[in-house]
Amino acid sequence: DEPFSALDVLSAEALRGELMELWLSKRLPIQAILLVTHNIEEAVWMADRLILMDKDPGRVIAELEVRLPHPRRRKDAYFQTMVDRVYATIAGRTEEQVPGKRPGEPGRAYRMPEARINAVAGLTEKLLEEGGWADLYRLAEELRYELDDLLTIVEAAELLGFVKVAEGDITLTPLGEAFAEASILARKEIVAGRILRLPIIRWIYETLHADDDGRVSADYFREQLQLDFTPEEAERQLDIAIHWGRYAELFAYDEDADELFLEEAPIPAIE
Template sequence: MSTGTGTGAGTVGPVIVDAESITKTFTTPDGRALPVLDGISFTLREGEIVALLGKSGSGKSTLLRCIAGLIAPSSGTVSYRGAPLNGANPGVAMVFQSFALLPWLTVQQNVELAMQARDVPEEQRAERALRAIDLIGLDGFESAYPKELSGGMRQRVGFARALVVEPDALLMDEPFSALDVLTAANLRGELTRLWEGREFPVKSVLIVTHNIEEAVQLADRILVLSSNPGRIRAELEVRLPRPRDRRDPQFDALVDAVYGILTGREERAHAAVAELAEAEAAVSASAVRAATPADLPLPEVSAGGLSGLLEILAARGGEDGLAELAEDFNFEIDDLLPLVDAAVMLGMARVADARISITDEGRAFAVADIDTGKELFAQAAAQRAPLIRAIVKALRTTTDGSLREGFFLDVLRRGFSADEARHQLGIAIDWGRYAELFEYDAERGELVLPGVPGVPGVTAEAAPVA
C-alpha cells in the first residue's frame, strides 16, 4: 500500500480534480425544472483536505456525486488529472454516511469487494484487504459480519474499503453524522493522525459536511455553499496546525466567520418571509405553492426548545454570540442552528455577525404562560412560516376544513425529495398541533381545522392569518 502525501495546510501539489461551472438541474414529476447546483467551480489538489460545507438544499452530496462521476452535470465539466470525465472517476473512492456494507459478507469480503470492481488480481486482494483493515484499526475482525459490529466499526469498514484501492482522492459524504458524538470525535481524530502521519494511501480528501466545527477541525480549505440552488458563497483557508484545539481563539474566530456567512442568509430569508406575510393573495393551488418556498424549510425544532433558547437569551441581556452560547451550555455548535433558524423565521430573534439578539416578540414568547405562548406561536407561525401559512389558508378554502395529506405532499415534492417532503409535513403537523392551528387525523390521513367533527380533542379556534 503506497504512502499518502497529506502534509497539512500550505503544502499542495498538482490538481487532481477540476470542476468547472458545474450546474445540475433535476426534473420534478410534474415536469418542472429543479436547479440544485449553479455554476460551481473549484479544484482539489494533492496534499489538501477540502470541506464542502452547507445546509440542506445546498447540493453538497449532488456535487460530490458529480465529482465521483456517478451522475453527470447538466452543464459544466469535471476533469480528473486534466481529462474530462465521461463516466465514473477512476481516481476517487467514496465513504458514505449509511456505511453501505453488504450484510451477508464478512469485513474482509466487504473490503475485497472494492478491488473486484477494479479488476485487482485475486492473489493480491487478501493481502491488501488485511493491510487496510489493520491500518483502520479493525485487525481481528476480518471474519466478523456487519451485524456484529458497532456503528463506528462499520464505518471503519467503509474507510478500509475506500482506502484499499489507493485512490488519488477520498470523497466522504457526511461520514460521521450517523455516529454518536464520542465515536465521531474519535474517528475524526484518527483520520487526522493518519493524514498527518503520512500513512494515508490517498493524496487528497474532499469531505461533505454540515458541521462547522468538523470542517474547521479537518480541512485546509472550506467552501461554504448557499442553498437552492447551491453556489459557492465563500472560500476560507484554514492555516491552523494539526491537531487543532477547539479552545484556540483562532479556531473560534474561524467558526464565527463561517457562522457569519451562514447566518447572513437567515437575514435575507427573514425579509422574504416578512414580505410574504404582508402580501394578500387569493387562496388557490398556485398560492399554496408560492407560500411553500423550498429555500425556507421548517427547522426541526419544538416550541419548547425555541422557548428555551429565547429564555436563555433574555437572561443574558437579550444578545450573545452564537459560539459563546454553544460553549457555555456545552452544545455542539451546529445544534443551535435549527433553533436559530426557527427564531429568525418567526420574528423572535435577529442574527448579524454571528451574534443573535432577541426581539420584542421573542421576549414576550419567552416569558409567556402556556396558553399565551401558544397564541403567540400560532400568530407568528401562521404569518411568517410559509408552509404553516399555506396549510391554514388551504384548509380554510374547503367546505369542511379538511384536506388529504397527499395534497400537501404533492405540493412539497415540487421543491423537495419525497423523503424531505414527508419530513417537512411532519414538522408542520407538530407545529400546527401545538399552536392549535390545525390537527392531523392519522386514520383518514387528513389535516383538519379545529372544531371539525370526528377529530377528538380539537375545539380551539385557529389563529388569524394575515
C-alpha cells in the same frame, strides 16, 4: 469523512493531535488531507483552507483561508473570529419570507425549516439565561447540537421573529424574550400570530375555514404542495405545517382519517 465523530471527546481530541503531529512533522508521504466534518471548531483548528457547502442542492457557498500558525489555540481571538465567520456564512443564508404565497403560484414557494417548536422554545430560554446574546458555536457546544440541527432551529426561530443572527452571533429579539418568559398558553398565542404570516400555514388555515365542515383530506394538501416541491419535500412541509399548526391550536390532524380539521367547525354562511 467525519473520522472523529463517533469517538468520545477525549479520544477524538487525542487523535486529532496525533494526526496534526504527523502532518506537521511531514512524516506522512502525502501532499494533502481532505477532511469532511460538521464540527466547525474542529475544521478551524486543523485545516488551512475551508470549503463551505450548502445542501438541497449540494453546492459550494464559500472558500475561506485560515491564516493561523500551528499549534492553534481555541481561545485565540483570531481563532474565535474565524469560527464566528464560518457560522455567519452558513447561518446567514436563511431565505427571506415570501408573503402571499399560495401553492401553485410559480417561483414563490417558501420552505419551512424542519424544527420543533419545543426546540425553538429551548433556544430562546437558553438565550434569555445568557443575557439575550450568545456565540453560535459556543451555543452549539453547550446545547450539544450537531451543526445542521442547531442551524435548523435557529432558522425557525429567526423565521418566527424570535432571534436575529449576525456575524456568528445570535441575539434574542424583544418578541423572543416575551416568548421565552411567557406561559404555555401565551406561547401558543404568540406562535399562532407569527405562523399565520407564513404562506403554507395561512393557505391551510384559510382552506379549512372555507370548507363547510372544516375538514379536508391531507392528500389534497400534499397534491397542491407537489406543485412547488418534490413529493418527499411536500410531505415534509406538510408534516412541519401540521406540527406548528397543532402547537398553536390553529388546526388539528386526524391520523386515522388522514384529514386536517378545525377544532371547532366553521359556522356556515347564511345566504
